[in-house]
Amino acid sequence: MGNHVIALGRQFGSGGREIGRKLGEALGFAYYDRELLTLAAKRAEVREELLADKDEKAANPWLFKGFYEGGPKVKQGQSAEDVLYDMQSEIILELAEKGDCIIVGRCADHVLESKHVDCLSLFICAPFDWRVHHRMEIENVDEKTAAALVEKTDKQREKYYTHYTARPWGLPENYDLCINSARLTGERQDHGKHQREAGCSLLHVYSLFRGKYRISTPVFIIQRWIFYRSFEF
Numbered sequence: 001m002g003n004h005v006i007a008l009g010r011q012f013g014s015g016g017r018e019i020g021r022k023l024g025e026a027l028g029f030a031y032y033d034r035e036l037l038t039l040a041a042k043r044a045e046v047r048e049e050l051l052a053d054k055d056e057k058a059a060n061p062w063l064f065k066g067f068y069e070g071g072p073k074v075k076q077g078q079s080a081e082d083v084l085y086d087m088q089s090e091i092i093l094e095l096a097e098k099g100d101c102i103i104v105g106r107c108a109d110h111v112l113e114s115k116h117v118d119c120l121s122l123f124i125c126a127p128f129d130w131r132v133h134h135r136m137e138i139e140n141v142d143e144k145t146a147a148a149l150v151e152k153t154d155k156q157r158e159k160y161y162t163h164y165t166a167r168p169w170g171l172p173e174n175y176d177l178c179i180n181s182a183r184l185t186g187e188r189q190d191h192g193k194h195q196r197e198a199g200c201s202l203l204h205v206y207s208l209f210r211g212k213y214r215i216s217t218p219v220f221i222i223q224r225w226i227f228y229r230s231f232e233f
Contacts, residue, residue, distance in 0.1 A: 013131030
């Protein structure tokens with residue numbers, strides 16, 4: 001049996017990063033998210049700040065600028081976005097060979113599947129309003145600012161994923177498991193809205209965990225999913 005690799009996609013504000021981190025802790029898997037930017041910069045032999053604002057973004061063809069820095073692994077003249085994607089793709093494949101891990105974003109599902117590396121692909125989503133209020137709480141900003149940030153980041157991620165995979169971002173049939181984090185976390189919203197209670201019937205988890213474990217609920221579901229699939233995974 002090969003390593004267990006989880007490719008985790010997420011809508012901005014859905015709590016995907018936190019779910020991935022908790023899942024990694026629960027399973028004992030290595031967890032890679034923003035670390036992939038640091039590793040890519042080292043591989044390219046460039047300063048991380050040169051690539052930081054290119055992470056999970058597709059180049060604008062109308063504002064193309066060739067990248068002529070870095071070491072021998074860099075294809076000179078590509079866009080910085082393409083250089084970063086290439087470096088991260090190589091790293092993702094190496095990490096999958098190294099051991100059990102969770103890889104967040106960076107088209108990891110496509111990168112692994114294109115090289116016939118078996119992985120469990122997850123997508124974490126939530127309603128737009130829920131994600132806006134979630135970001136308001138985290139960043140202490142007003143609703144208008146949070147809404148603009150959620151919308152902008154989602155568009156960037158969608159453009160990025162579609163550009164490099166040639167398939168729609170967030171389409172359920174492209175993933176092994178999609179989770180609506182707003183339905184599972186049971187978090188209370190104090191913004192003039194009713195309490196958002198979980199209603200998931202999958203594995204009857206909600207009946208066991210109502211209002212108690214919050215972020216642990218989706219983690220538990222994913223754990224069970226991996227367990228039942230492990231006979232083939």
